[in-house]
Amino acid sequence: MSVVTVFVPKDAAAVSVGADDVAVALSQESQSRGIDINLIRNGSRGLLWLEPLVEVETTSGRIAFGPVSASDISGLFDAGFLSGGNHDLSHGVTEEIPYLANQERLTFARCGVIDPLDLTAYESHGGLVGLKKALELEPLAIVEEVTVSGLRGRGGAGFPAGLKWETVRKESADQKYICCNADEGDSGTFADRLLMEGDPFTLLEGMVIAGRAVGADTGYIYIRSEYPHAIRALSDAVSSFEQANLLGKNILGSGQAFTIYIRIGAGAYICGEESSMLESLEGKRGQVRAKPPIPAISGLFGKPTVVNNVLTLATVPYVLANGGKTYSDYGQGRSRGTQPFQLAGDIARGGLVEKAFGVTLRELVEGFGGGTLSGRPVRTAQVGGPLGAYIPEAAFDVQMDYESLAGSGAMLGHGGVVVFNELVDMARQARFAMEFCEIESCGKCTPCRIGSVRGKETLDKIIVGEDLEKNLAVLEDLCVLMTDGSLCAMGGLTPMPVTSALKHFPEDFGLARQTVE
Amino acid sequence: MVSNQEERLREAEPAQEPDEKRATLKICQDHGSRPDNLIEVLHAVQARDGYLSDDSLRDIAACLNLTRAEVHGVASFYHDFRRIPPGKTVVKICLAEACQALGCDALKEHAEEVLSTDMGATSSDGEVSLEPVYCLGNCALGPAVMFNGDLYGRVTPEKLDSLVSGADI
Numbered sequence: 001m002s003v004v005t006v007f008v009p010k011d012a013a014a015v016s017v018g019a020d021d022v023a024v025a026l027s028q029e030s031q032s033r034g035i036d037i038n039l040i041r042n043g044s045r046g047l048l049w050l051e052p053l054v055e056v057e058t059t060s061g062r063i064a065f066g067p068v069s070a071s072d073i074s075g076l077f078d079a080g081f082l083s084g085g086n087h088d089l090s091h092g093v094t095e096e097i098p099y100l101a102n103q104e105r106l107t108f109a110r111c112g113v114i115d116p117l118d119l120t121a122y123e124s125h126g127g128l129v130g131l132k133k134a135l136e137l138e139p140l141a142i143v144e145e146v147t148v149s150g151l152r153g154r155g156g157a158g159f160p161a162g163l164k165w166e167t168v169r170k171e172s173a174d175q176k177y178i179c180c181n182a183d184e185g186d187s188g189t190f191a192d193r194l195l196m197e198g199d200p201f202t203l204l205e206g207m208v209i210a211g212r213a214v215g216a217d218t219g220y221i222y223i224r225s226e227y228p229h230a231i232r233a234l235s236d237a238v239s240s241f242e243q244a245n246l247l248g249k250n251i252l253g254s255g256q257a258f259t260i261y262i263r264i265g266a267g268a269y270i271c272g273e274e275s276s277m278l279e280s281l282e283g284k285r286g287q288v289r290a291k292p293p294i295p296a297i298s299g300l301f302g303k304p305t306v307v308n309n310v311l312t313l314a315t316v317p318y319v320l321a322n323g324g325k326t327y328s329d330y331g332q333g334r335s336r337g338t339q340p341f342q343l344a345g346d347i348a349r350g351g352l353v354e355k356a357f358g359v360t361l362r363e364l365v366e367g368f369g370g371g372t373l374s375g376r377p378v379r380t381a382q383v384g385g386p387l388g389a390y391i392p393e394a395a396f397d398v399q400m401d402y403e404s405l406a407g408s409g410a411m412l413g414h415g416g417v418v419v420f421n422e423l424v425d426m427a428r429q430a431r432f433a434m435e436f437c438e439i440e441s442c443g444k445c446t447p448c449r450i451g452s453v454r455g456k457e458t459l460d461k462i463i464v465g466e467d468l469e470k471n472l473a474v475l476e477d478l479c480v481l482m483t484d485g486s487l488c489a490m491g492g493l494t495p496m497p498v499t500s501a502l503k504h505f506p507e508d509f510g511l512a513r514q515t516v517e
Numbered sequence: 518m519v520s521n522q523e524e525r526l527r528e529a530e531p532a533q534e535p536d537e538k539r540a541t542l543k544i545c546q547d548h549g550s551r552p553d554n555l556i557e558v559l560h561a562v563q564a565r566d567g568y569l570s571d572d573s574l575r576d577i578a579a580c581l582n583l584t585r586a587e588v589h590g591v592a593s594f595y596h597d598f599r600r601i602p603p604g605k606t607v608v609k610i611c612l613a614e615a616c617q618a619l620g621c622d623a624l625k626e627h628a629e630e631v632l633s634t635d636m637g638a639t640s641s642d643g644e645v646s647l648e649p650v651y652c653l654g655n656c657a658l659g660p661a662v663m664f665n666g667d668l669y670g671r672v673t674p675e676k677l678d679s680l681v682s683g684a685d686i
Contacts, residue, residue: 013655015543016670048657097602103606185652187613194656225597227558228666266556266595267649282554285594301553343657345618350657382614386651418615418656436651442594 003036004082005057008111011044011197015188018069019052025070026054029077037082045112046352047099055094058084064094093220099368104330105337107193107315111198112376117236120243124202130320131246134209135254139236141215143169146316148324150336155181155272155309156413156489158335158402161316164306167296168214171304176216178207178280179300179307182223182230183265186385187414191340192310193351196223196230199314200237201475204260206313208251209320210306211258219258220300222277224265234262269440273488274307276442285515287442288488309414311340317343322369331357335401345381345418346372355400363394365419376421380504382429386436387493389500390420390429409500411493426505431459433497441490448491451482455498464512472509475502538576540565545580552581555591568599596635602645604646606684608632611662612649615656624660625649627674631681644686 008014008023016341023039030037045051050066054076061083065076072089091097105111114121120129133140147162168176180203183193196203207219223231233360238260241247249257263281265271275289278300299305301451315337319327328336335357339362343350348370365371365381372378380390383400389410391398398408405412419431439453455478461471479495486492502509548554558581562573569592572581591620592598610616610625625636632645639646655661658670664680672680 012668013658013670016655016661016668017658051658184654187611187652188656189652190613190654190656226650226663231666264560265597266560266651267597268595280556283551283553283557283591285590287594302682345656345659346617347657355571386614416615416656418618420618424618429614429617432614436613440651 003038005038005040007040007042007055007057008052008064009044009198010041010229011051011112011177011194011228012050013048013194014044015229016085017051018065018477022052022054022068022073022296025073027262029073033077035077035082036227038371039105040115042114043116044194044352045094045100045218045267046108046194046354047097047349048351049349050091053094056082056084059397061093061095062086063306064091064097064429065089068319099349099353100303103354104338104356106318106327106330107311107340108199108352108354109318110193110202111195116198116200116233117240119240122199124216126321127201127207127317128246130317131205131209132252133320134212135256136250139169139213139215142209142320145324146213146319147326149319150324150331150334151312151315151319151327152335152402153309153338154311154414155274155406156186156411159268159309160410161312162506164296164308165210167215167294168216168304168306171297173304175218175301175303177300177303177305178214178216178219178313179274179295179305179335180207180219180221180310181272181274181277181307182221182227182234182310184227184279184310184414185224185269185272186387186414186416188344188382188418189385189414190344191342191352191415193227193230195310195314195340197228197233200230200233201241201367202314202317203234203310204237204241204247206316207260208246208256208258209316210308210313212256214306216306217257217259219260220281221262222265222271222281224271225267231262231264233505238262250336269436270442270488270490273490275488277307278305281321285442287444288490290487304336304357311414313378332399332401333357333403339400339412341400341415341417343369343417346374346376346421348373357401358399360397360399361417362418364400364417364496365396369417369419372419372421374421376423378419379422379424380420380426382418382420383416384411384495386417386433387411387489388413388416389496390426390504391500392504395504409496409503411496426501426508426512427459427463427510430498430501430509431456431463433501434459436489437494445487445491447482447485448487448494451491452479452494454478455482455494459498462509472502472511493499537572541573541576542580543564545577550580550582555581555583555588555633557591559588563598566602568602570600581644601639602643604634604644605643606665606679606686607648607663608645608665609648609650609653610636610653611651611653612664613652613656614662615652616659619659621660624662624672624674624677628677629637631678632686
């Protein structure tokens with residue numbers, strides 16, 4: 001029998017439920033049985049409820065087994081899993097698992113498929129095609145390709161990437177920067193982390209392309225300290241790229257220069273806001289900057305700077321390799337391409353679902369997610385992180401794109417979906433939104449710094465039923481003030497979860513349903 | 518350049534253990550003695566000492582040509598930086614929405630009880646620090662816990678108990 005290849009993810013989520021133990025048990029068991037296996041530690045496929053997901057390479061494709069624990073290994077060998085043998089944990093061919101088969105994986109095409117740090121595998125799975133094309137194109141042509149793709153900022157703001165790049169490209173300056181925002185702090189989101197651990201080369205490739213497009217020779221990745229596995233993966237990936245002449249003074253002999261530095265955050269949610277992140281990159285307190293000037297004109301160290309999210313930059317290689325038009329064929333309206341949605345919270349099949357814009361929230365939560373993990377009825381989902389709206393189950397037919405969500409008083413944010421069951425107390429959730437803003441506010445502007453504290457206090461009074469009518473008026477007034485008067489989205493959007501909870505679930509605030517409706 | 522830094526360091530009073538001061542100087546120099554590397558330097562010094570002492574902050578300020586107020590401002594802004602030593606074991610429990618949906622509040626209460634420590638505090642014997650964290654990026658497998666730097670998912674009270682007994686707290 002030839003040597004069989006077995007994949008065990010080394011993604012943080014997989015490791016958090018025992019993937020390292022599984023890998024060790026697999027090596028030991030194969031040794032004691034005298035069977036040679038080729039063990040590859042891949043990234044995660046994003047089918048997180050099946051982690052640790054072990055895959056075996058067979059003639060009919062990769063066969064998935066999961067969730068596997070170290071104690072299952074002996075039984076798997078007994079069942080002949082190395083030749084795809086039948087076992088209770090088998091899910092058949094990985095690519096045919098409906099959760100995966102029904103996705104449109106463009107940005108995440110390689111994630112979970114290859115060893116994240118194997119450059120040869122990266123290339124044989126379509127990596128570097130985009131970069132090589134870009135090196136032959138004039139900067140303007142690269143920007144135009146990105147503009148045609150319709151790619152918008154995946155960090156949450158949804159600003160057209162091509163327009164941002166063009167602004168930086170047209171600036172004349174002795175120094176420009178590409179800054180990758182990898183400060184993925186929203187609860188319910190983990191797509192950046194999955195990608196940085198599972199396919200870090202894609203992000204680096206996207207940054208080099210961005211550098212050529214706008215005339216920047218230096219890039220920074222600002223990654224949060226809560227992601228130690230991703231920091232290690234990225235650092236190793238940068239070293240590999242440097243050794244392969246894919247970073248440096250003369251990339252692949254093209255004359256193009258680009259250097260990438262990795263900077264570690266220090267546990268401040270606000271540093272996901274772009275101007276706060278720039279302050280932090282300069283070694284300062286992560287306080288928000290007033291705009292204008294926008295970073296594209298005056299960003300890091302006062303120089304023109306592209307600030308893009310991980311997913312935005314990681315999508316660029318696909319756009320260059322396949323053409324902007326191909327990417328824009330996915331999606332609907334002004335939301336072109338695909339969005340990596342993340343299913344989290346009380347959900348049976350949590351994980352990453354990359355789909356073209358337009359999929360409904362119901363398809364995500366019920367179709368892909370399979371309802372709640374607890375088995376209790378779904379009551380609501382918070383979409384778009386801690387600053388996103390709580391959408392009631394009855395409104396789950398909303399289409400997931402920038403405009404449709406905005407039209408229903410919600411926002412896409414970074415694409416996180418956190419599902420709550422019937423036991424959730426929405427007044428407590430509203431209070432938490434204010435509390436979180438109090439903890440994480442940078443303190444620069446008054447509406448956010450003081451408003452969040454007053455909001456929490458007012459909700460405390462509402463929760464115990466004190467002067468309900470008066471306190472609701474105060475809360476409403478505070479929300480308007482924070483929305484209109486805050487410097488950035490932190491204070492400006494904190495009212496969104498609060499007012500959506502109040503609007504859709506007034507009974508949790510001690511009100512009769514019709515009072516608000 | 519270097520001699521100037523050493524001179525400023527000598528002037529920084531009161532004197533600290535010379536070895537430690539030299540090590541701090543070395544960390545700053547390894548980061549190019551650049552003020553924009555302040556956060557990296559603070560991370561490195563905290564990795565060495567477990568926290569940021571007043572002496573370290575003064576030395577860092579001298580090395581990077583910053584005021585002590587500037588260094589204090591940064592050290593106090595970021596949640597990661599500690600000004601007092603942590604417990605031998607650090608338990609971080611995610612208290613953000615995705616973990617709330619899976620009962621992290623109950624897990625927090627359980628942890629406070631078994632560790633006899635309030636959230637955000639260090640036990641009186643210095644054995645354990647219990648800290649809140651807002652998202653570890655393991656939102657599909659909550660509740661999530663970081664136990665001495667290792668990430669765990671689907672952490673039930675029983676699972677937490679086994680981690681605690683394994684760490685011999």
